[in-house]
Amino acid sequence: MAGKVAVLGAGAWGTALAKVLADKGDPVAMYCRRPDLVDQINREHVNGRYLPSAKLPATLTATVDPEEALDRASMVVFVAPSHATREVARLVARKVPTDSPIVSATKGIENDSLTFIDEILAAELPGATHRHFSFLSGPSFAKELAAELPTGVVIASTETRVREHVMNRFHTSYMRTYASKDIPGVECGGAIKNVIAIAAGAADGLGFGHNTRAMLITRGLSEMVKLSLARGGEAITLAGLAGMGDLVLTCTGELSRNRTVGLELGKGRKLNDILTGLGHVAEGVKTAKSAYDLSRRLGIELPIISETYRVLYEDKPVLTAVKDLMGRELTAEFESMGAIRTV
Numbered sequence: 001m002a003g004k005v006a007v008l009g010a011g012a013w014g015t016a017l018a019k020v021l022a023d024k025g026d027p028v029a030m031y032c033r034r035p036d037l038v039d040q041i042n043r044e045h046v047n048g049r050y051l052p053s054a055k056l057p058a059t060l061t062a063t064v065d066p067e068e069a070l071d072r073a074s075m076v077v078f079v080a081p082s083h084a085t086r087e088v089a090r091l092v093a094r095k096v097p098t099d100s101p102i103v104s105a106t107k108g109i110e111n112d113s114l115t116f117i118d119e120i121l122a123a124e125l126p127g128a129t130h131r132h133f134s135f136l137s138g139p140s141f142a143k144e145l146a147a148e149l150p151t152g153v154v155i156a157s158t159e160t161r162v163r164e165h166v167m168n169r170f171h172t173s174y175m176r177t178y179a180s181k182d183i184p185g186v187e188c189g190g191a192i193k194n195v196i197a198i199a200a201g202a203a204d205g206l207g208f209g210h211n212t213r214a215m216l217i218t219r220g221l222s223e224m225v226k227l228s229l230a231r232g233g234e235a236i237t238l239a240g241l242a243g244m245g246d247l248v249l250t251c252t253g254e255l256s257r258n259r260t261v262g263l264e265l266g267k268g269r270k271l272n273d274i275l276t277g278l279g280h281v282a283e284g285v286k287t288a289k290s291a292y293d294l295s296r297r298l299g300i301e302l303p304i305i306s307e308t309y310r311v312l313y314e315d316k317p318v319l320t321a322v323k324d325l326m327g328r329e330l331t332a333e334f335e336s337m338g339a340i341r342t343v
């Protein structure tokens, strides 16, 4: 037993990770905004709104008071949606113990500021530096992890001691943890795969086949690599769990919320109606805008992300986006090959 953990966010993913940590024997206090849900978690040991299938250990408790969750916490896990991360960080800024490891399991890029989670936490938590941070990512549906189906994730941190500590705390008989030093790469993978999953879902909704899905996954990987390299990440990271692994899961798995958004768009439903009925966050919707804005700021071409952005934000018909993607000027598969010559 390594000591109490504070989990800030009580959605599907926060609850699944809190269960992993409690299964390891650590007491876990989860910060949850809704008093009715706090009550249900503490009395019935179930999160009926976000992860009803999981029976939670009695050592996992919930509280509406973030200070209570953080009191004497030996590790802090941020796992609210990306658009709420800054708000949560500001709320707890003075209470987060600066000598405890801080883990983020959120996947996304903030709108407008175009910042990733590491930049938000570094800006909002006084005294905390990248030395304290770890980023947990990889192919991991909350429902499957909560059912204790074998799962692998990556833990990225620049500090060996912090990385190994966090890897050990999350490692259970049903979840393996792998090490990475590449924070930008791991963050890019987790954020961008959600946008590509919307595109892959849309292709399925239009009735396209496996060829289309495989092309989207592979060319999506290429866009992910480009953005990651521009942020100082390493291409090889995206061949791993946080990149290709999560792309495959999210672009093919029926449990994916992002793929579901795309699927319904492909069938012709309106975005607002889809999001209203979803009941959970689909990070790819906001991340499509951030990634599109980033591509323009950095001067890099990200065609699938750009077309997904246009479908989501400019009402572009999905079929027109497909036509435009397929009709683009021919290019080399890898940019290092240089430009294509017309023969």
Ligand SMILES: NC(=O)C1=CN([C@@H]2O[C@H](COP(=O)(O)OP(=O)(O)OC[C@H]3O[C@@H](n4cnc5c(N)ncnc54)[C@H](O)[C@@H]3O)[C@@H](O)[C@H]2O)C=CC1
Pocket (backbone or CB within 6 Å): 009, 010, 011, 012, 013, 014, 015, 033, 050, 079, 080, 081, 082, 084, 087, 088, 105, 106, 107, 108, 140, 141, 142, 143, 279, 280, 281, 283
């Ligand atoms: N569900 C999954 O299978 C996985 C999710 N993730 C990532 O984890 C993050 C959270 O996702 P989920 O838990 O699945 O979302 P969810 O939609 O199931 O739940 C979101 C939770 O965040 C809370 N929340 C929203 N705004 C808040 C605020 N301002 N302050 C405090 N709490 C707030 C909601 O009340 C809710 O409890 C996302 O970035 C997602 O991409 C990562 C891996 C797997």
Ligand SMILES: O=C(CO)COP(=O)(O)O
Pocket (backbone or CB within 6 Å): 107, 138, 139, 140, 141, 142, 194, 197, 246, 249, 250, 255, 256, 257, 258, 259, 281, 282, 283
């Ligand atoms: O990040 C996830 C799996 O790794 C969850 O994906 P969705 O948010 O699309 O459900």
